[in-house]
Amino acid sequence: MTFQQVKDQDQAYIMHTYGRVDVALVKGKNARAWDTEGKEYIDFTSGIGVNALGYSDPAWAAAVAKQAGEIQHLCNYYYSPENTALAEALIKASGMAKAFFCNSGAEANECAIKIARKYGEKRGANKIITLKNSFHGRTLTTLAATGQEAFHKDFLPLTEGFLYAEGNNLDSVKALLGADVCGVLLETVQGEGGVVPMEKVFVQGLRKLCTEADALLMIDEVQTGVGRTGYFYSYQGYDILPDVATSAKGLAGGLPMGACLAGEKVKDLLGPGMQGSTFGGNPVACAGAREVVKRVSDPEFLEEVREKGDYLRERLSAMPQVEAVRGQGLMLGVLLKQGDAHEVLVKCAEEGLLVLTAKELVRFLPPLTISRADMDAGLALFQKVLQTI
Ligand SMILES: *Cc1c(COP(=O)(O)O)cnc(C)c1O
Numbered sequence: 001m002t003f004q005q006v007k008d009q010d011q012a013y014i015m016h017t018y019g020r021v022d023v024a025l026v027k028g029k030n031a032r033a034w035d036t037e038g039k040e041y042i043d044f045t046s047g048i049g050v051n052a053l054g055y056s057d058p059a060w061a062a063a064v065a066k067q068a069g070e071i072q073h074l075c076n077y078y079y080s081p082e083n084t085a086l087a088e089a090l091i092k093a094s095g096m097a098k099a100f101f102c103n104s105g106a107e108a109n110e111c112a113i114k115i116a117r118k119y120g121e122k123r124g125a126n127k128i129i130t131l132k133n134s135f136h137g138r139t140l141t142t143l144a145a146t147g148q149e150a151f152h153k154d155f156l157p158l159t160e161g162f163l164y165a166e167g168n169n170l171d172s173v174k175a176l177l178g179a180d181v182c183g184v185l186l187e188t189v190q191g192e193g194g195v196v197p198m199e200k201v202f203v204q205g206l207r208k209l210c211t212e213a214d215a216l217l218m219i220d221e222v223q224t225g226v227g228r229t230g231y232f233y234s235y236q237g238y239d240i241l242p243d244v245a246t247s248a249k250g251l252a253g254g255l256p257m258g259a260c261l262a263g264e265k266v267k268d269l270l271g272p273g274m275q276g277s278t279f280g281g282n283p284v285a286c287a288g289a290r291e292v293v294k295r296v297s298d299p300e301f302l303e304e305v306r307e308k309g310d311y312l313r314e315r316l317s318a319m320p321q322v323e324a325v326r327g328q329g330l331m332l333g334v335l336l337k338q339g340d341a342h343e344v345l346v347k348c349a350e351e352g353l354l355v356l357t358a359k360e361l362v363r364f365l366p367p368l369t370i371s372r373a374d375m376d377a378g379l380a381l382f383q384k385v386l387q388t389i
Contacts, residue, residue: 028055120182
C-alpha cells in the first residue's frame with residue numbers, strides 16, 4: 001500500500017483520537033525504521049517508550065514466535081509457566097513481593113487504586129493523593145487520578161476521591177494527607193506532563209510521610225520503568241521501595257502488557273474474585289517480557305542506559321537553540337529557546353528522525369539498545385532541524 005492509501009483508510013475508518021504525522025512505518029530494526037515508501041528513519045521514540053529492545057529484536061522476536069507456536073493463550077483458571085517465570089524475574093528485579101498481570105498502564109493503575117481502596121477500607125480511608133500535571137491513563141478512574149483539568153472536562157463525572165498536590169512540594173502533600181487518605185500515587189518523572197523529574201528529597205520525604213500516615217506509596221512506573229531511567233524501576237535510583245508499583249509500556253518490548261506489583265505489606269490484599277483480566281499474563285506477551293526483563297535487569301545494561309542518557313543530554317545541551325534538557329536516563333525532554341515543539345516533530349519526520357513531544361518540550365525515548373552511531377545520526381538530524389526553526 002502507498003502512504004496515501006493508508007491515510008485514506010485511516011480517515012475513513014479510524015476514530016480521529018490521535019493527531020497523526022504523515023508517516024506509516026512498515027519495518028524496523030533496533031533504532032531504525034522504514035516507511036511505506038522505503039524512506040529510513042532514526043527512531044528516538046521506541047513507540048512512546050514501548051520497544052525497550054528496539055524494533056524487532058531477533059531474540060525477542062524468536063521468543064514471541066516460539067511461544068505463539070506452542071500455546072498462545074489459556075484462561076487464568078489454569079497455571080502457565082511463562083506467567084510464573086516472568087513474575088519471579090520481575091519480583092526479583094523490582095524488590096517487590098507479588099505481581100498482578102494486565103494489559104496496559106491504565107489497567108495497572110486501576111489495580112493499584114483498588115489495592116489502596118481495599119487497604120483503607122477498614123478505617124474508612126478512601127481518598128488518593130496524586131500530583132498536579134500527572135498522567136495516569138485514559139479510563140475514567142485513571143483520568144480522575146490524572147491531575148490535569150484538560151483531560152477531565154469532556155467526560156464528567158469522573159470517579160470520586162482524588163486530591164491533587166504540587167509535585168516537589170512536601171508541604172502541599174502534607175496538607176492533604178488526612179486520616180481519610182489511603183494512598184499517594186505519583187510518577188518519579190512526569191512523562192506526558194512535560195518530562196518533570198521529582199527531586200530525591202521529595203520522593204524520600206513522601207516515603208516517610210506515607211509510612212507515618214499509614215497510606216500506601218504507589219509509584220506509576222508505566223513510562224519510567226523497565227530500564228528507561230537507567231534503573232530497572234526508577235524508584236531504585238531514589239533508594240526507596242514503594243508499597244505498590246505499576247508497569248507497562250516497555251515491559252513486554254512491544255506487546256500489550258501491564259503489571260501491578262505489590263510490596264510485602266499488601267501482597268495478599270486482593271483475594272479470589274477481587275481482580276482479574278481475560279488477557280492478563282498472556283503467555284505470548286509473557287515470553288516477550290521475559291526476554292526484556294532478562295536483558296534489561298542486567299546491571300551492565302542499566303549502566304549503559306545511564307551512559308547513553310548522559311551522552312545525549314550533553315550533546316543536546318550544547319546545541320545553541322536548546323534552553324534546557326530535563327529527565328533521567330533515556331527519558332529526556334528538550335526545552336527550546338524558540339519554536340513550537342510539534343512543528344519541530346513534523347520537520348524531524350521530514351528529515352528522517354522520529355521524536356515525541358510532551359507539553360512544550362521535544363521528548364526523546366529512544367530504544368534502550370540504541371547504538372552510539374544511531375544516537376549521533378539522530379542528533380545530527382535534530383541539529384539540522386533546529387537550525388531552520
Ligand atoms: C502511558 C502512561 C499511562 C497509560 O498507559 P496505557 O498503556 O496507555 O494505558 C499511565 N501512566 C503513565 C505514567 C504513562 O506514561
